[in-house]
Amino acid sequence: MASYPKDVIRDLIDGKLPWQTTKPIMSDFKDERRFEIYLEILQERVPWKERILLPVGEHLYIVEKGAARIVKCDCGHEFGPYTENWKLEALVYVRDDERSLDEIYPGARKCDPGWMELREYYCPGCKAQLEVEAVTPGYPVVFDFVPDLEGFYRDWLKKPL
Amino acid sequence: MEKAIQTTAEAAPERRGCGPEGRTLLAALRHDRELLEQTGHYHGISDLRLKAENYLHYESLHARLRSAVVNARETSKKISASPGVREVGESVVALYTPEGDSVVLSTGIMVHVHTLSRFIQWMIERDYESDPGIAHGDVFANNDPFVSDVHPPDLMNVTPIFHGRELIGWVGAVAHELEIGGVYGGANQTTTAERFGQGMIVSAEKVAANDVIRRDFFVRAEMNLRTPVYFVLDEKAMVSACIDVREKVLEAVEQYGLDYYKRAIREIIEEGRRAHLQRMKMLTVPGRYRSVAHAGHLFEGKVGASPLSRNCIVQVPLEMTIDRGGFMTIDYEGAGRKMWNPYNCPPAAMDGGFFVTLTQFIDFDGKVNDGCWFATRMICPPGSWCNPGDDMTATSSAWGSLMPGFGSLQRMISRSFLARGFREEVFLGQVNTPIIEGGGINQYGQRFGGQNLECSSEGSGARGIMDGIDCGYVGWNPESDMGNVEIWEMILPILYLGRRIWRDSPGAGKYRAGATYSTLLMIHKTPLYNIVSTIHSDKVFDNQGMCGGYPGPTAKFEYVSRDTDLAERIARREPLPHVEGDPRRPDISTRVGGDFRVVDGVFLERPLRSGDLFQFFYNTGGGYGDPIERDPEAVRRDLDNGIQSIEIAESVYRVAARFDAAAKRHAVDEQATRKLRAECREERGRRAVPTRQWMARQRERLLRHDLGREVKEMYNDVFGFSERWSREYREFWSLPDDFVFTV
Ligand SMILES: [Zn+2]
Numbered sequence: 001m002a003s004y005p006k007d008v009i010r011d012l013i014d015g016k017l018p019w020q021t022t023k024p025i026m027s028d029f030k031d032e033r034r035f036e037i038y039l040e041i042l043q044e045r046v047p048w049k050e051r052i053l054l055p056v057g058e059h060l061y062i063v064e065k066g067a068a069r070i071v072k073c074d075c076g077h078e079f080g081p082y083t084e085n086w087k088l089e090a091l092v093y094v095r096d097d098e099r100s101l102d103e104i105y106p107g108a109r110k111c112d113p114g115w116m117e118l119r120e121y122y123c124p125g126c127k128a129q130l131e132v133e134a135v136t137p138g139y140p141v142v143f144d145f146v147p148d149l150e151g152f153y154r155d156w157l158k159k160p161l
Numbered sequence: 162m163e164k165a166i167q168t169t170a171e172a173a174p175e176r177r178g179c180g181p182e183g184r185t186l187l188a189a190l191r192h193d194r195e196l197l198e199q200t201g202h203y204h205g206i207s208d209l210r211l212k213a214e215n216y217l218h219y220e221s222l223h224a225r226l227r228s229a230v231v232n233a234r235e236t237s238k239k240i241s242a243s244p245g246v247r248e249v250g251e252s253v254v255a256l257y258t259p260e261g262d263s264v265v266l267s268t269g270i271m272v273h274v275h276t277l278s279r280f281i282q283w284m285i286e287r288d289y290e291s292d293p294g295i296a297h298g299d300v301f302a303n304n305d306p307f308v309s310d311v312h313p314p315d316l317m318n319v320t321p322i323f324h325g326r327e328l329i330g331w332v333g334a335v336a337h338e339l340e341i342g343g344v345y346g347g348a349n350q351t352t353t354a355e356r357f358g359q360g361m362i363v364s365a366e367k368v369a370a371n372d373v374i375r376r377d378f379f380v381r382a383e384m385n386l387r388t389p390v391y392f393v394l395d396e397k398a399m400v401s402a403c404i405d406v407r408e409k410v411l412e413a414v415e416q417y418g419l420d421y422y423k424r425a426i427r428e429i430i431e432e433g434r435r436a437h438l439q440r441m442k443m444l445t446v447p448g449r450y451r452s453v454a455h456a457g458h459l460f461e462g463k464v465g466a467s468p469l470s471r472n473c474i475v476q477v478p479l480e481m482t483i484d485r486g487g488f489m490t491i492d493y494e495g496a497g498r499k500m501w502n503p504y505n506c507p508p509a510a511m512d513g514g515f516f517v518t519l520t521q522f523i524d525f526d527g528k529v530n531d532g533c534w535f536a537t538r539m540i541c542p543p544g545s546w547c548n549p550g551d552d553m554t555a556t557s558s559a560w561g562s563l564m565p566g567f568g569s570l571q572r573m574i575s576r577s578f579l580a581r582g583f584r585e586e587v588f589l590g591q592v593n594t595p596i597i598e599g600g601g602i603n604q605y606g607q608r609f610g611g612q613n614l615e616c617s618s619e620g621s622g623a624r625g626i627m628d629g630i631d632c633g634y635v636g637w638n639p640e641s642d643m644g645n646v647e648i649w650e651m652i653l654p655i656l657y658l659g660r661r662i663w664r665d666s667p668g669a670g671k672y673r674a675g676a677t678y679s680t681l682l683m684i685h686k687t688p689l690y691n692i693v694s695t696i697h698s699d700k701v702f703d704n705q706g707m708c709g710g711y712p713g714p715t716a717k718f719e720y721v722s723r724d725t726d727l728a729e730r731i732a733r734r735e736p737l738p739h740v741e742g743d744p745r746r747p748d749i750s751t752r753v754g755g756d757f758r759v760v761d762g763v764f765l766e767r768p769l770r771s772g773d774l775f776q777f778f779y780n781t782g783g784g785y786g787d788p789i790e791r792d793p794e795a796v797r798r799d800l801d802n803g804i805q806s807i808e809i810a811e812s813v814y815r816v817a818a819r820f821d822a823a824a825k826r827h828a829v830d831e832q833a834t835r836k837l838r839a840e841c842r843e844e845r846g847r848r849a850v851p852t853r854q855w856m857a858r859q860r861e862r863l864l865r866h867d868l869g870r871e872v873k874e875m876y877n878d879v880f881g882f883s884e885r886w887s888r889e890y891r892e893f894w895s896l897p898d899d900f901v902f903t904v
Pocket of ligand 1: 059073074075076077123124125126127128
């Protein structure tokens with residue numbers, strides 16, 4: 001079973017590892033301690049103290065806050081329980097006309113705003129663009145991921161949650 | 162639909178058959194599935210005994226079988242005359258158990274590893290063993306989607322492997338045909354709304370005996386196809402691959418012993434099943450994942466479109482659950498009804514899309530076979546476009562719905578990799594693959610039909626630690642090769658003025674999607690070339706970004722210019738168009754005189770002729786991460802390489818760049834970039850609203866029925882079809898229980 005030093009994993013997840021080193025990691029058997037080291041690296045980076053239970057995006061984490069498990073942005077903004085869709089507590093900007101779509105897709109390459117809109121969800125704290133949905137107008141906000149945290153920790157990681 | 166062939170032969174299952182232990186193949190198949198059901202293990206194999214006893218001996222047999230199928234495919238490619246197979250590699254070869262489960266497979270269009278399984282099992286269930294009979298040297302061919310296929314261009318062949326009187330396995334091979342005799346030339350027929358008009362359909366027929374393909378089968382091809390040489394030589398290529406593997410398997414049986422072989426092939430599958438579950442636990446996170454994709458289609462008023470086909474949006478919702486055992490279920494609940502257009506998917510197509518995704522994301526090495534199939538489940542609502550239950554439906558462009566759907570699956574699996582820390586495996590790869598096809602009179606003065614299968618290599622979606630693959634990926638054939646320009650010019654009446662990177666094509670993100678390309682064709686030496694486009698999405702993007710990345714620009718359009726002054730310009734040695742140029746004033750409209758048009762959606766137009774220009778754009782996928790977090794140096798590099806424009810660098814990536822004419826390269830102003838990015842965050846704060854506030858306004862809009870016709874028809878279709886999805890929809894927006902849209 002492969003295993004890599006923390007520095008290597010840090011560079012890997014940051015996209016800074018040279019391809020010559022990245023490719024063998026992709027091709028080889030995976031390293032069993034990855035999740036553990038991944039959490040350590042992420043925990044060291046965030047400016048807050050709550051324990052990270054599971055990363056769910058580039059900026060978002062499910063963290064332990066007292067007895068609650070909430071979604072939190074690395075900037076510190078808190079969205080609420082992970083069992084609820086964080087997008088409902090975010091800011092949204094919708095590109096649903098030719099002009100706003102043209103900023104991203106000039107000329108003929110844009111979608112027809114009558115058929116599809118782009119919803120940009122921002123963090124109310126740092127205004128990072130957390131997700132973009134490309135959906136028909138009227139489509140419900142997509143709830144991307146509800147992890148089975150208990151099952152994951154107890155049955156798969158064999159660790160207390 | 163009840164037909165004579167549909168009735169499973171119940172005739173004396175106890176009669177002696179050619180299957181294992183003297184069972185009929187049907188009894189063997191049922192016995193095998195009972196063992197799986199009862200023990201949870203493939204074929205009831207609870208211990209990998211052969212592997213434990215002598216690991217090297219066991220692995221050497223696996224390696225030998227695998228090299229047999231890989232080698233047979235490579236050799237057979239040289240028999241084919243079709244660039245689809247020779248250049249692009251649109252074929253696959255696989256070995257099966259007597260019950261039709263795959264043991265080993267070659268590279269290539271792995272989609273078909275499981276469609277071949279279904280084909281073999283279709284014949285077993287209909288007692289082909291009795292009639293038409295199964296003997297050494299027989300070959301069975303099929304391209305009927307509702308026997309088991311994605312669409313008619315994929316021609317499959319299987320041959321049994323007999324050891325004495327016992328059938329000990331099957332070999333199968335598939336090749337994608339460039340012409341299959343549809344309404345117009347080509348293979349993935351856009352204009353047909355039913356089974357009919359998709360082309361020549363071969364429904365599970367015995368086409369060879371004693372290793373010789375029947376002459377009448379070739380006669381049929383020659384009488385029913387515009388360019389039969391592809392079909393005829395592809396057929397020979399596949400049959401030769403099947404025979405090649407069969408002989409190598411029999412040699413292996415001699416060396417390893419029959420009992421060893423029979424046990425080993427099943428251990429190999431059980432090992433594949435276990436490895437899949439272990440990997441799920443190693444790489445993913447249990448839970449519920451959701452995604453959606455849409456595909457749009459324009460038919461109304463288009464030249465030659467079926468009057469049965471309406472403009473429509475296909476809703477492709479997908480839910481993936483991973484349970485605590487690592488067992489994955491994917492569910493297409495919320496898919497709408499089957500359609501009067503060619504974008505339906507028969508069950509085998511869904512199988513194929515699922516299988517090819519698994520082989521790239523979870524089961525990419527070791528024992529890659531049907532083992533993973535037994536550790537997963539897929540739910541496709543009966544009567545929907547993804548499970549029509551009606552073999553009269555058209556599926557010739559099935560990929561146009563499959564790819565958005567399985568792109569969603571890739572995205573959801575990627576989200577689990579991200580959560581788990583395996584960011585290097587995050588890959589938003591799969592995107593739709595628009596195809597240029599058609600027919601008419603070719604440069605040799607002959608009637609022809611064919612596809613330009615260069616679409617087999619497009620931009621991929623982004624990865625979690627780096628950009629996507631530029632012009633080098635499609636989901637359905639991970640080998641991904643576009644073929645040489647000269648080859649397509651040889652078989653089609655065209656000359657390429659350009660096949661180059663399409664600037665600003667990648668879905669934007671911290672890591673962008675792979676750049677794709679556009680092809681600018683000069684129609685050449687033909688009085689009549691009916692070009693049709695197929696397998697794409699009109700008016701909507703059919704893919705998504707992730708973690709803040711944008712989708713790739715996949716709403717279909719084409720540029721066409723007729724009655725051009727190209728010949729005069731060439732004579733005067735003036736510059737010609739090669740790329741798109743400024744998307745608001747494309748080069749094809751400024752660098753050549755002619756009747757220029759932008760065609761919205763599918764290309765169904767009057768035929769083209771020599772001197773006309775046609776420009777086609779291939780797809781790419783979604784970006785990953787917030788674009789304003791992209792490394793400005795990466796943006797600068799893209800500017801130098803013509804992948805991005807200064808305009809998009811500024812409006813999307815918020816990078817201040819200029820072209821330094823003296824240095825002949827772009828330069829980034831870092832301070833101005835920081836300022837632009839800070840302003841972007843402020844701008845976002847100003848223009849955005851809290852989601853719940855926006856939702857309240859949206860709810861009012863829905864209550865006013867203020868949506869476009871096609872959107873409302875899409876929702877109404879699902880309301881009348883999926884109770885679960887409709888309930889969730891109405892609950893989400895707090896709409897009345899019986900809410901439907903007024904169209
Ligand atoms: Zn934030």
